Amino acid sequence: MLRYIYKFVLRERVFFVETIHFPNLHREVLTTLQVNIGYKCNQRCSHCHVNAGPERKEMMDNETIKLIPKVLKLYNINILDLTGGAPEIHPLFKDLVIKASSLGVEIIDRCNLTILNEPGHEELGVFLADHNVNIIASLPCYSKENVDKQRGHGVFERSILGLKQLNSLGYGQEETNLKLNLVYNPLGPNLPPSQAKLEEVYRKELYTNFGICFNNLYTLANMPIKRFAAQLANSGELEGYTKLLKEKHNPENLENVMCKTLISVDWQGTLFDCDFNQQLGMKINGKANHIRDLASQNLDLKGQSINTDEHCYGCTAGSGSSCSGALGK
Numbered sequence: 001m002l003r004y005i006y007k008f009v010l011r012e013r014v015f016f017v018e019t020i021h022f023p024n025l026h027r028e029v030l031t032t033l034q035v036n037i038g039y040k041c042n043q044r045c046s047h048c049h050v051n052a053g054p055e056r057k058e059m060m061d062n063e064t065i066k067l068i069p070k071v072l073k074l075y076n077i078n079i080l081d082l083t084g085g086a087p088e089i090h091p092l093f094k095d096l097v098i099k100a101s102s103l104g105v106e107i108i109d110r111c112n113l114t115i116l117n118e119p120g121h122e123e124l125g126v127f128l129a130d131h132n133v134n135i136i137a138s139l140p141c142y143s144k145e146n147v148d149k150q151r152g153h154g155v156f157e158r159s160i161l162g163l164k165q166l167n168s169l170g171y172g173q174e175e176t177n178l179k180l181n182l183v184y185n186p187l188g189p190n191l192p193p194s195q196a197k198l199e200e201v202y203r204k205e206l207y208t209n210f211g212i213c214f215n216n217l218y219t220l221a222n223m224p225i226k227r228f229a230a231q232l233a234n235s236g237e238l239e240g241y242t243k244l245l246k247e248k249h250n251p252e253n254l255e256n257v258m259c260k261t262l263i264s265v266d267w268q269g270t271l272f273d274c275d276f277n278q279q280l281g282m283k284i285n286g287k288a289n290h291i292r293d294l295a296s297q298n299l300d301l302k303g304q305s306i307n308t309d310e311h312c313y314g315c316t317a318g319s320g321s322s323c324s325g326a327l328g329k
């Protein structure tokens with residue numbers, strides 16, 4: 001999206017009136033298909049950019065789900081990143097995992113941890129381990145108070161239970177290949193602290209207090225969109241937060257923003273440059289705008305321009321932010 005910097009000089013001082021022009025981005029080779037298979041979730045977190053919750057009904061249909069393995073194969077994509085809502089709630093989640101794992105792709109389950117101890121999902125952890133699914137799990141703090149404040153009463157204790165279950169299955173242990181990566185995002189309108197330093201603190205706190213191990217901690221900035229934006233608008237902090245993101249824009253992070261190598265698919269099969277654009281309804285550029293278009297022939301997507309806007313500063317501010325944590329590691 002083009003915006004311009006207007007400069008004028010008054011009594012030898014230079015004033016910049018409008019400083020919004022997020023740089024143009026273009027797609028590179030596709031490595032990741034990120035699929036949001038439905039907005040239903042057993043939680044309703046205050047920062048959720050998907051507005052997910054137990055009352056949401058949107059679920060990907062069978063015909064669209066069937067196209068996912070086809071696209072993985074056709075484009076030689078090596079990562080399937082499953083998200084939601086709680087993706088495991090989808091009745092075809094396990095079928096999809098089985099099909100994708102037979103293609104040898106890395107499967108990521110964005111797991112909220114509490115789903116592992118929801119009634120009817122008791123066998124989920126074993127299933128994920130049996131199919132070598134890597135887990136990226138939200139745990140915005142190692143303290144009960146902060147987690148419950150952001151994610152709901154009782155979520156911390158249930159998350160610890162989920163982590164213990166995953167550890168007992170081999171997740172997060174050095175001797176296995178079962179990856180358990182945790183996600184931190186700030187409670188309020190601040191940028192995340194240093195990923196490496198916070199990882200050390202998490203490791204010590206979780207091991208000392210609960211005997212829990214994990215592989216990596218990913219620090220993510222909160223996007224000022226949807227539920228989080230509404231929350232900031234209510235508290236009068238939205239303008240300040242968006243200004244902070246712009247002020248902290250680090251051009252070096254542009255090299256590694258996730259939209260360059262990822263395509264996001266919504267529950268209806270529509271394509272987007274990333275999950276955030278999906279939530280904002282900013283469709284992908286180019287002729288292919290549905291997963292069925294990708295499945296019909298092998299299209300050359302390299303060089304395609306990416307739709308950007310003000311929220312993109314959430315990816316480039318400070319150390320940068322992506323679905324795999326900080327960019328300037």
Ligand code: SF4
Nearest residue numbers: 041045048052085112
């Ligand atoms: S667990 Fe994830 S998808 Fe569910 S409400 Fe919380 S942030 Fe949203």
Ligand code: SF4
Nearest residue numbers: 257259274276312315
């Ligand atoms: S929000 Fe981030 S990932 Fe999405 S288009 Fe903007 S820079 Fe790319």
